Amino acid sequence: MALQLVNGIAYGNLLFLIAAGFTLIFGILRVINMAHGSLYLLGAHTAISTATVTHSVWAGIIAGALAAAALGALIERTLLYRIQGNYLAQVIVTIGVLMIVGDLCQVYWGGTPRIYTLPESLRASVPLGELRYPLDRLLLVAIGPAIALALWFLIERTAIGAKVRAAVDDEEIAQAIGISVPRLRVLVFALGGLLAGLAGALGSTFIGAKAGIDLDIILLALVIVVIGGPGSLVGSYVAALAVGLIDSIGKSVWPEASMFLLFAPMLAVLIVRPHGLFGKPPGPATAARQFKPIRIPVPDWIWSFIDVLRHGAAHVSWPVAAVVALLAGVAVPVFGSGFLVTVVVLMLIWSMFAIGLNIMLGYGGMPSLGHALFFGAGAYAMAWSGFAGLSAYIGLVAAVACACGAALFLTAVALRAREAQLLLVTLAVAQVVWGLVFKWRSVTGGDDGLIHPQAFPLLWNGLSPSTSLYIHVAVAFALALLAYAWFAGSNFRLLLTGVRGNEPRLLALGYNVDLLRLKAILLSSAFSGFAGGLAAVYSGFAAPELFGVHTSARVLMMVVIGMAGTFFGPIIGAVSVIGMEEVVSSWTERSNSLLGALYIIVALFAFGGVRFVRRRIAARCPASLAPVVSS
Amino acid sequence: MSDVSNAASGAAIAVKGLKKAFGSIEVIRGIDISFPHRERHLIIGPNGAGKTTFFNLLNGQYAPSAGRIEFLDADVTHMPVRQRALLGLGRTFQIASLFQDLSVRDNLSIAAGAPEVAARSGRSGEETVDSALRFSGLDGDRAVRHLSYGEQRRLEIAMGLATAPKLLLLDEPMAGLTQIERGLVAERIVELSASTGILLIEHDLEVALKLADRLTVLHLGQVVAHGAVDAVMDDPFVRKIYLG
16 A cells, blocks of 8 residues: 555656646646647657667756757747637647647657666665665655746746736736747747656656557646646646545556546536636636738639639529439439448538537537537447347437436536636546546446447348448438528527627526526537437447547537538538548548648638738739828 | 615615625725616716726626615615516616627517516517617618627617616716717617616716706715706715816
8 A cells, every 4th residue: 555655646746747837838828738748748759769879867858858848839839829819729739739749759759658767777766665666756756846846936936937927917018018928938838848848758767658648648637737726836736646646546446447536536626616626717818819820822813713602602592402412412322432422421420410519619609629428428329229129210319318418417517617618627527438438348348349239220122231321321411400400590599699709798688698508518419419329320339439539629620620600610621521531541641640730720720820811902903092001 | 865765665776885895995885875767867977986886786797795785676685697687677888798790680689589578578579679670770680790889889778678678777878979879879768768767877968967867976986966967966066076
């Protein structure tokens, strides 16, 4: 037990280093840096390589920390700087970075886990009861508090810290008295990166560097920050110690529940103290600052083409559109290859999933990074209904019901959260469920998932199973689209737009805004769960990855690409993302890098970091006023 | 400083010993006042007198530090904003607070579709929206974000009307408007008072005094004068505050 205790404390101190950088960046810059795991990964890899080459542990630690700091500064200076104040864009861009860095690390350092073995000369241990405990880990117990103190001193007691605090408090005034806020932001990011890289280097002897660790790290940081309170260093330290102890002791006492033990305290804290043990409710959101987007001039003929398309779209009559859609729907299985049919099925399923998120995010203004929760719930409900011998049609009903149940669970913690906090909370809840599914082997099949017998009946003899599935999914999609159209024309949609635009006014008018939000989340979950049920039939199994953050990020990406809040947006988004994924993955093995780059580019475009502009009119027809104006 | 005694006897809204402090700064320092039904009542006072804070206390935006608020003889002191709205306490905002993403008609139908409105007005939502639209004189299909400032203020008041309130709090409805627009808004307010009581905060005394039945002067969080317009304006202390 003593061993677990010491282990837990040492691990907790490492966790603090990981979380400190994350909470620093979130607390000061209000950026949810999903690329934090990449900083850790890069730090660990660099440290291991440098230490191996130079035979100096110190050189390794310094190189690892500096590499991560440089990457952090680079991310801020080149990307995040352009989308300040837009937490949704920041999340997508940093997820893109996470994908690229993870992929490139795998290219450069290979896929096998790397763990650094200390040279014999540095290996020492101290007696601990009957056992001996490695000294290098024990050092963490000293390093953690030292770093915490240093950070506190830096922020509270130095001139730079004072500038940072001033910039957080009122950016405009800080700028006006001569503080260079952009430079401070880079500095904070570099510091956050430094901490993550240091953690990577120090952890390289027992956690090591391996593919996928970046995601684990970001989840751990998330748990700690949510428990301790976003932006609170003390909170992070306490939470990191607690999580370290729970993890270490839990693993020896009740190994099956380790993932659950990690996330359960977070859930409890979210319910009792939504802003964490040491966190404060966030102040009023600072207005997004004006910054200069990159401008890319586009020839006029492209603009005229777009105008023609827009004009045409405004004049398309519904019956014509329906006939065209029907013809296209029939043409796919008749003329298309089996591969095309599969891809279209996938597109339709993800369109429905994205429609669900669009209701919440696009119309209701509630961002979610945990929408995979509903998708997964639908899929597992479908699988279970298969084992229970129910038909797939009943399975779909079960999928919707299960997703709605999950939505009620989510709203119990998330109804009061807004914006960036809501992103954190939805992600956290989805991760809790993911942890449960991953570990509760008897019910969910654990990490193997469930291979289930559920399928739609063949509609007539001689029909191929894939075409039968296609017809079912297409009809389901048409039904979902009808329901979605009904929603878009309803009074409820109007009110939801009101919630997004001006919540205080709705309250002052006497509306029950919480109830509206609850309804929106329920409706959203119904669409997403429905899609999840279909996805389970499509793939024949339900896996815990369905609940994962990648699923959530992917659907978020679709909604953003298609412009959230427009009727056809989620469908356009789903079709283009899946289309591009198929194309990209047939080109290259490095599809993750390309997709990550795509995420970044789309987020920058969609949120105004980059703009297409018309060529300057002056260039074409110089007006007589031009010389007067320009002089 | 008259009229304090008959609180709770058929007043539209009445407050007793109302106080509000932000930290150590007391913004409302003990107000006892009651406003009868169906009146156009003007509240004036220099900057920082606590007028908007007073409104925020009345409609529940802020919780008072001390005191009691009665709306239609019911104690609403600890009632949330939403519940007061359900009772028929309407409000417009100093800075127009509209649904920018929606059209004029959609804005009005959100207001008219609010809970309890149909019961209060005895009309269908459609009728309420149409009459509010006529009242505003705006084109229902226009997007709110394309309206001029003056048009947004008119819509703001029309939304107040569409909720069929029993008492409407108007916070500086004429701020930032041109002289002509002020005249239009003043006409609307007189029209509005046929169906509801009105409490009005306004800086433009020239227009506002003409349409007020009675007048209250706030100064440093206290009521310094209250009563008929002429009487209050002749009060030496009020003259001193306003004319120096």
